[in-house]
Amino acid sequence: MSLNEKLKAQKITPIVEGFKDIWTLQAAYIPIAISTYFGTNPNFERDVYDGKASVNGPEVTGALTQFAELADKGYFNKNSLSIGNDQALQDFIDGKAAMHMMGSWTPGVIDGKTQNFPLGFFIIPAKDGNTVMSAGTDKGLSINAATEHPEEAIALVQLMLEPDMLELYGKDNALSAFNDVNPVFANPAMSEIQAALQAHPGHRNPGDYFPPSVQDALNTALTKILAGGGVGDSAAELAKLYEKDKSKVNF
Secondary structure, X not given: OHHHHHHHHOOOEEEOOOOOOOHHHHHHHHHHHHHHHHOOOOOHHHHHHOOOOOOOOHHHHHHHHHHHHHHHXXXXXXXXXXXXXXXXXXXXXXXXXXXXXXXXXXXXXXHHHOOOOOOOOOOOOOOOOOOOEEOOOOOOOOOOOOOOOHHHHHHHHHHXXXXXXXXXXXXXXXXXXXXXXXXXXXXXXXXXHHHHHHHOOEEOOOOOOOOHHHHHHHHHHHHHHHOOOOOOOHHHHHHHHHHHHHHHOOO
């Protein structure tokens, strides 16, 4: 937060986002929520499902409050609700803001638009200092149960999962969560993301085990916050929706 204040004092927009594209709300919220939800309790969403924790608790409320602090203090671009992600990314490239909160595909997109752009990466910690990396699978491997060559298929999969093969696949292409797999990237930001994945605990995206209705309502709450409406009783409303649609959660 102190960095944002220093940037504002120098008349530099700290963070540029294009929230007109609704999906980008989650791209900005997830880096905050991942550490707040799971920094002290990696089983938070399972505990919510089992009734040991609540959506209307310190995890979700804390993440919403931290997001609101960014909005209320003017750290996002003033037109964040009226431009889309393409424009936000271009504004970032053009130097109109210091930071852009987005997924790990961003370095590749920027490389396709400009050359030698000085891009870096850092994790957003929770208020208590805990840091968790948000990660999702890129590809999945499976073997047909009816195959006539199960031993050969297993051998092929094992070969594909060897560290040197994964590094070959990952070079300038994919991140790895394995500590013994270190793909090489031409873009320094990707190397920083890879190092962070290996240095910090990781977790699936926050909200993956919430019903769709909760995710939709969360986007509405985030939009309200950005428009100056504050957090209010957003977490309580999300909790009611969770209980209403809990049967749609699949662990």
